[in-house]
Amino acid sequence: MFDGATIVKVRNLKKHFELRKGFLSFGKDVAYVKAVDGVDFDMRSGEILGLVGESGCGKTTVGRLLTRLEDPTDGFVFFLGRDIALIEGQDVKVFRRNIQMVFQDPYESLNPRTTVTQTIMEPLLNHNIGESQEDRMEMVVHALEDAGLAPAKEYLNRFPHELSGGQRQRVSIARALAVKPRVIVADEPVSMLDVSIRAGVLNLMLDLRDKYGIPYLFITHDIAVARYISDKLAVMYLGRVVEMAATDDVIFEPKHPYTQALLSAVPVPDPDAKHGRINIKGEVPSAADIPLGCRFRPRCPKAFRECGWEAMDLVDWLKENDHLTEDAALGGAISSLHPDGLVLRLDIKEGVDPAAVVSTIEDMVAKGRKDHPILDAVDSVDSLLTDRLIEIRSKPAHISSEDLANELFTLLESTVAYKELDHPMHGIIAGVRLNGDRLTLSVGGDPSNIKLAESFMVDYIRHHKRKNRPELKGARRIITNEKEMTVNVLCSDSKEPSAKTAEDIAEYIENRLLADSSSDLTRLVLPVETKRRKVNVRIMGPESNWSALSDIVRKHLAIGGESGESISQRVSRISLKTVKGGRKNVVAVKFTSAEEPPLFDVGGGHQVACYLYKGGGARTVQDTRSAGAT
Amino acid sequence: MVLLEVQDLKVHFEIQDGWVKAVDGVSFSIDSGETMGLVGESGCGKTTAAYAITQLLPPNGRIKGGRIFFKEPARVAQFRKEYDEKLKTTSKARKGEISRVKRKLSELNQAGRGSSQEAEELRDRLAALTYSFDLLGLSTRKDGSLDDYNEDIRRIRWTQISMIFQGAMNAFNPVFKVGDQIVEAITLHESVDENAARERAKKLFEFVGIAPDRIDNYPHEFSGGMKQRAMIALALALNPSFIIADEPTTALDVVTQDRILAEIKRLQEKLEMAMMIITHDVSVVAEVSDKIGVMYAGVIMEIGQTSQVFKNTAHPYTAGLLGSFPSIKGEKRRLISIPGFPPDLVSPPAGCPFHPRCQYAQKRCEEERPEGVSVEPGHVSYCHFAKQLWEKLRRNG
Numbered sequence A: 001m002f003d004g005a006t007i008v009k010v011r012n013l014k015k016h017f018e019l020r021k022g023f024l025s026f027g028k029d030v031a032y033v034k035a036v037d038g039v040d041f042d043m044r045s046g047e048i049l050g051l052v053g054e055s056g057c058g059k060t061t062v063g064r065l066l067t068r069l070e071d072p073t074d075g076f077v078f079f080l081g082r083d084i085a086l087i088e089g090q091d092v093k094v095f096r097r098n099i100q101m102v103f104q105d106p107y108e109s110l111n112p113r114t115t116v117t118q119t120i121m122e123p124l125l126n127h128n129i130g131e132s133q134e135d136r137m138e139m140v141v142h143a144l145e146d147a148g149l150a151p152a153k154e155y156l157n158r159f160p161h162e163l164s165g166g167q168r169q170r171v172s173i174a175r176a177l178a179v180k181p182r183v184i185v186a187d188e189p190v191s192m193l194d195v196s197i198r199a200g201v202l203n204l205m206l207d208l209r210d211k212y213g214i215p216y217l218f219i220t221h222d223i224a225v226a227r228y229i230s231d232k233l234a235v236m237y238l239g240r241v242v243e244m245a246a247t248d249d250v251i252f253e254p255k256h257p258y259t260q261a262l263l264s265a266v267p268v269p270d271p272d273a274k275h276g277r278i279n280i281k282g283e284v285p286s287a288a289d290i291p292l293g294c295r296f297r298p299r300c301p302k303a304f305r306e307c308g309w310e311a312m313d314l315v316d317w318l319k320e321n322d323h324l325t326e327d328a329a330l331g332g333a334i335s336s337l338h339p340d341g342l343v344l345r346l347d348i349k350e351g352v353d354p355a356a357v358v359s360t361i362e363d364m365v366a367k368g369r370k371d372h373p374i375l376d377a378v379d380s381v382d383s384l385l386t387d388r389l390i391e392i393r394s395k396p397a398h399i400s401s402e403d404l405a406n407e408l409f410t411l412l413e414s415t416v417a418y419k420e421l422d423h424p425m426h427g428i429i430a431g432v433r434l435n436g437d438r439l440t441l442s443v444g445g446d447p448s449n450i451k452l453a454e455s456f457m458v459d460y461i462r463h464h465k466r467k468n469r470p471e472l473k474g475a476r477r478i479i480t481n482e483k484e485m486t487v488n489v490l491c492s493d494s495k496e497p498s499a500k501t502a503e504d505i506a507e508y509i510e511n512r513l514l515a516d517s518s519s520d521l522t523r524l525v526l527p528v529e530t531k532r533r534k535v536n537v538r539i540m541g542p543e544s545n546w547s548a549l550s551d552i553v554r555k556h557l558a559i560g561g562e563s564g565e566s567i568s569q570r571v572s573r574i575s576l577k578t579v580k581g582g583r584k585n586v587v588a589v590k591f592t593s594a595e596e597p598p599l600f601d602v603g604g605g606h607q608v609a610c611y612l613y614k615g616g617g618a619r620t621v622q623d624t625r626s627a628g629a630t
Numbered sequence B: 001m002v003l004l005e006v007q008d009l010k011v012h013f014e015i016q017d018g019w020v021k022a023v024d025g026v027s028f029s030i031d032s033g034e035t036m037g038l039v040g041e042s043g044c045g046k047t048t049a050a051y052a053i054t055q056l057l058p059p060n061g062r063i064k065g066g067r068i069f070f071k072e073p074a075r076v077a078q079f080r081k082e083y084d085e086k087l088k089t090t091s092k093a094r095k096g097e098i099s100r101v102k103r104k105l106s107e108l109n110q111a112g113r114g115s116s117q118e119a120e121e122l123r124d125r126l127a128a129l130t131y132s133f134d135l136l137g138l139s140t141r142k143d144g145s146l147d148d149y150n151e152d153i154r155r156i157r158w159t160q161i162s163m164i165f166q167g168a169m170n171a172f173n174p175v176f177k178v179g180d181q182i183v184e185a186i187t188l189h190e191s192v193d194e195n196a197a198r199e200r201a202k203k204l205f206e207f208v209g210i211a212p213d214r215i216d217n218y219p220h221e222f223s224g225g226m227k228q229r230a231m232i233a234l235a236l237a238l239n240p241s242f243i244i245a246d247e248p249t250t251a252l253d254v255v256t257q258d259r260i261l262a263e264i265k266r267l268q269e270k271l272e273m274a275m276m277i278i279t280h281d282v283s284v285v286a287e288v289s290d291k292i293g294v295m296y297a298g299v300i301m302e303i304g305q306t307s308q309v310f311k312n313t314a315h316p317y318t319a320g321l322l323g324s325f326p327s328i329k330g331e332k333r334r335l336i337s338i339p340g341f342p343p344d345l346v347s348p349p350a351g352c353p354f355h356p357r358c359q360y361a362q363k364r365c366e367e368e369r370p371e372g373v374s375v376e377p378g379h380v381s382y383c384h385f386a387k388q389l390w391e392k393l394r395r396n397g
């Protein structure tokens, strides 16, 4: 157990809570709180991983996902190689025993009407641990003494209210340990405790780790506590891990601009400590409205061109730099501003020539590009004919058996990393082949592995069918061939839910246009929108662009490609539309879209989700604005 | 100059099982412009001590003794101390002295010399003899409860002493705009019109780092940190000379906490204002206080300049408290935990209240409440063995 083997693996974990808006709000009537939005980490035996971050950044939700108190929206938690979402039946109980939780509030997590003995005995009985009652009693005593409540007999018959806060938390720890779990998730276990008692509980947790080698996920908002207890630290910001490394590497060499600011804000119990404060702007944005590109960008003192800017940033910048006052060239010409994702729409005053506004902005951008990364990130500026759009209507898609097999193949290849050494299916699945409407898994090793591979596929398909791929109901026949050591999934024709079709078309056409270098026009295309079964494509510039774009769109949808064929089948009509109700004078500014920065390895397992570290070492940024250290 | 002097303050709460001795003999003083940190674990009596100063006790709270002198002129304080040496608080001798001073004063008045230096001195003597700058004397009823409607106190509260409450997040009424609540506080206490008050509210917002146009927002439109800043603005609205901040950053995240602490430091530099910051977090006091009082079980254990208490620790409890705080600076060392847990204040331990948890406790500690031992100028430890332990604690701490 001390070998540092991976016990828990978390990959691209997401939890989006649905947030119902008032029924009067127009447009999208559901929004999502993206509490956890793509988290990766590993837990190894004997290792304490500290998960830190400000309140609301998603720490508790990560803990709840790990213990299956919450189902992920996307992504995976592997426990000893098994995808925990696929654990069912009797195995759930075993799983629950193996991952124990210690909560923040020992007052709430203990039943006020049960004695200490009953509290610790209950999970033992529940999981059929121990041969006899005496045996279990011995375990209770042992667990209590392990948790520093010695002699145990003094505590056995007490009720929670007869214990101090620290003692209650020790009982919670004893209860968690009594069942000999493989992992402990501790969510702010010392935050409610008095300071003089905190140290004792922290030391206890350290000692027990040393004794049993059980890895902890130690969740806390207190960075000093996290530093004290953890071997490794993961810093979360707005639903994502932005930096992760050995604890003192994070503490003494923080790399991510957010971590640097966060650490500079931690007060130190020493009046002589010098305080190098790094200021960051504003406050944490809402998890229901996460910035595009790098989610820390709006507050980042080091943000540069590639960080993924959006319309809202430009509005702030224009305001801060006094371009919106009545007597400014721009402010005087426009009547209102409408930031929407990557595009800023500026409504022009009556009588003002849009072309003049376009050139004012173009000048501003050309002049300021060097000094302001936000201007540097502007992709295009042009007039926008608001009443012109290209409408693509979708029709419910029939999915041929081949396409379904293909879809399943892609899904499997992108979510099951069986080629990696520590993946549970490694060696069992030796390879996957696509053959028409048939998916063939070749199974390696012992013939008994066939059964494993088969049940894996059954679970896998069932899970995804339920979750977000109802069309997988067409993949129901699974045939094993023991002689050839294969498991085959035979797909039949299926139907895709119509809601998804438009989104698929939108995504397809957007990607196509982005990749299309045959025309300059594609740079002027606004982000594609979907409305139920319709896909709307808009373009900036003069009217001629509109019909030219329509030809390009038609070309892509007609040419198709490997998956394009199925896309064109889902299109019922492409039309040029003129929206009634007249045309407004509008100028649009569009930004290049950027992906969210992934975790880059800067050496020694130190990972940072920031473009400054793309390709390893720290990037020297042309832009020399300081970090704002004071 | 001393602005506030708290002398042997005792505040108890009546409950079913008896009395909670929340504050049981606490003394300290704060100079104008000085910031004192009052630090200790939860339940040790910090908030209660603060409430006694602002004279806002819960209904079951009783003043069981002590005095709180506020803005007492230096000469009065000096006379008072001289008299206190000579006379007992309620002795016949004091009464005799009072009537003697009064007689002399009326003689001077009759002789038309009521504004002479001599008369001034007599007035100061009279104020000293009658403790007329003692806030508690003004408002304490016979049974120890406070008269919340006492006019003198109501004039002082908010205008001279204001408070940033623990959990300030909820201090604003949710149905009124934040700005209006500040404007109301100003117009209630000062004769300024609403427009002038509004302008001042905007300035205050700006001062604490909130955009002035947000005074028309409702409390729910503010984040936790902004509410806390607005609360500071409210506390500053009437230019008080003393502010008590009770756990001003406890519910906040570090980034916000850091901003508020920076704000507090700026206040200290810009305005000549005295502050008392109450917190359980020694890192917070280390950051903003000139001096520190460490409280435990209703009494002060150690008091001194911040660096004295941190670097020349002279009390075993302080040493324990400091040793149990992890830090992000320096080498990682094993935290020292104090055994046991804080006592119940209905029946606190006799003698030194820390003795059941103290590794240095002797027989004497169980019986005798320690007096203050001055270990260096301005640095007092309430431990029988402060002098002997000092060297050792200093090395450990």
Ligand SMILES: Nc1ncnc2c1ncn2[C@@H]1O[C@H](COP(=O)(O)OP(=O)(O)O)[C@@H](O)[C@H]1O
Pocket: A017, A018, A033, A034, A035, A036, A053, A054, A055, A056, A057, A058, A059, A060, A061, A062, A287
């Ligand atoms: N059940 C839920 N429904 C809706 N939103 C939730 C729910 N649980 C948590 N959230 C939101 O998710 C975000 C992350 O919450 P949480 O995981 O508790 O953060 P932390 O533990 O870091 O403080 C917050 O914005 C929170 O309001």
Ligand SMILES: Nc1ncnc2c1ncn2[C@@H]1O[C@H](COP(=O)(O)OP(=O)(O)O)[C@@H](O)[C@H]1O
Pocket: B013, B014, B015, B020, B021, B022, B040, B041, B042, B043, B044, B045, B046, B047, B048, B049, B058, B060, B061, B345
């Ligand atoms: N109204 C009250 N009635 C009874 N006990 C009280 C009351 N208010 C506070 N106490 C008790 O007085 C003690 C000191 O409380 P408090 O001054 O709030 O401590 P601190 O601010 O240091 O946490 C605690 O034991 C608390 O339970």
Ligand code: SF4
Pocket: A256, A257, A258, A294, A295, A296, A297, A298, A300, A301, A302, A303, A304, A306, A307, A597, A609, A610, A611, A612
């Ligand atoms: S990628 Fe790095 S530099 Fe860019 S905004 Fe994000 S944290 Fe700042």
Ligand code: SF4
Pocket: B315, B316, B317, B352, B353, B354, B355, B356, B358, B359, B360, B361, B362, B365, B370, B382, B383, B384, B385, B386
């Ligand atoms: S007086 Fe005695 S019990 Fe109290 S702190 Fe000093 S040595 Fe310890």
Ligand SMILES: [Mg+2]
Pocket: A056, A059, A060, A061
């Ligand atoms: Mg939490």
Ligand SMILES: [Mg+2]
Pocket: B043, B046, B047, B048, B166, B246
């Ligand atoms: Mg308090």
